[in-house]
Amino acid sequence: MTAVETIPFVDLATQYRSIQSDIDAAMAAVLSRGDFILGQDVRLFEQEFAAYCGTSHCLGVASGTDALRLALQACGIGRGDEVITTAHTFIATTLAIMEAGATPVLVDCDPEYGLIDVTKIAAAITPRTKAILPVHLYGQPADMDPILEIARAHSLAVIEDACQAHGAFYKGRRCGSLGDIAAFSFYPGKNLGAYGDGGAVTTGRADLADKVTLLRNYGQRVKYEHLEKGGNSRLDTIQAAILRVKLRHLDAWNAARQRAAAAYNRALADLSVGLPHVVPWGTHVFHLYVVRTNDRAGLQQRLDAAKSQHGIHYPIPVHRQKAMAELGYAEGAFPVAEALAPSILSLPMFPELSDAQIARVAAAIAGT
Numbered sequence: 001m002t003a004v005e006t007i008p009f010v011d012l013a014t015q016y017r018s019i020q021s022d023i024d025a026a027m028a029a030v031l032s033r034g035d036f037i038l039g040q041d042v043r044l045f046e047q048e049f050a051a052y053c054g055t056s057h058c059l060g061v062a063s064g065t066d067a068l069r070l071a072l073q074a075c076g077i078g079r080g081d082e083v084i085t086t087a088h089t090f091i092a093t094t095l096a097i098m099e100a101g102a103t104p105v106l107v108d109c110d111p112e113y114g115l116i117d118v119t120k121i122a123a124a125i126t127p128r129t130k131a132i133l134p135v136h137l138y139g140q141p142a143d144m145d146p147i148l149e150i151a152r153a154h155s156l157a158v159i160e161d162a163c164q165a166h167g168a169f170y171k172g173r174r175c176g177s178l179g180d181i182a183a184f185s186f187y188p189g190k191n192l193g194a195y196g197d198g199g200a201v202t203t204g205r206a207d208l209a210d211k212v213t214l215l216r217n218y219g220q221r222v223k224y225e226h227l228e229k230g231g232n233s234r235l236d237t238i239q240a241a242i243l244r245v246k247l248r249h250l251d252a253w254n255a256a257r258q259r260a261a262a263a264y265n266r267a268l269a270d271l272s273v274g275l276p277h278v279v280p281w282g283t284h285v286f287h288l289y290v291v292r293t294n295d296r297a298g299l300q301q302r303l304d305a306a307k308s309q310h311g312i313h314y315p316i317p318v319h320r321q322k323a324m325a326e327l328g329y330a331e332g333a334f335p336v337a338e339a340l341a342p343s344i345l346s347l348p349m350f351p352e353l354s355d356a357q358i359a360r361v362a363a364a365i366a367g368t
């Protein structure tokens, strides 16, 4: 009997093999040209990704966290300002707000999708509020129309955290084109992932694009002429070359994730786990396939025994993290997010996930 192979949570090696000759050639071309910093592939990727998102500007930056911070700074947000976001997100969302010098003001998520509860936003607005920062969590869009309406009424910026939603649609428009400005991460495991760190800001506003252009590159438009105190946060040319190759596959890969999610839904339908609900206002690109259970430890044990990896996104809500203690939120502040944290479980999800792998995960969950 041959040993059973582990089902990985994401499988970047299999994906690399499927595009290896294109990736290798794209990387070799950068090495031959030697344009490592803001080279031609960065410029071309920015054009291609802006077009893909249906917006006019894209700026490649060093990470998703930097993309969020630079988007905030471009909107003029800093010390003394408040930014409203969700308690159910990756901590980078609130860390970026604090890096910009502002204060995150959290609101709870809705129980059905785990996205920012738009009915709770208005009550969180104070005279210091400068922006609303919805997170398109797990691969599906927050309900942007009511968010944009509240923002308009109070003259607030809307900054999308699209780090998990490359290619997802909201009412026919792509995430990243819905607010004033948006942030993407190209962390390797994201739906569009580099082979290292990377990120991008997208925006339809030329003034914000110009600001990010300066902020990511020492405040200079022309070398050694520093118009303001920018930093160094640029997308590597090699990563941009890789992303250009992978962008051509993104829609097919997202469709493969949706097929895998549908297969999971069928395989798990009669079991006692809660399946992910898809929003009626958009598409879900399944960055993560997250089920709910009241026996998470048991499920984890059975998946371990079946040699399937799994994850939790996220085990501790943002406001209960030690690093966020200064925000002063008590236990019970966001009951929906707090109820989700102990009951969610992320199953393996990547475009190349096979029917056999899905069947093995489902059998493990069923305990058969």
Ligand SMILES: *Cc1c(COP(=O)(O)O)cnc(C)c1O
Binding pocket: 063, 064, 065, 066, 089, 090, 092, 093, 135, 161, 163, 164, 184, 185, 186, 187, 197, 198, 199
């Ligand atoms: C990945 C992620 C980020 C941060 O991106 P990095 O590239 O890792 O800095 C921010 N927000 C969300 C929701 C993410 O999933």
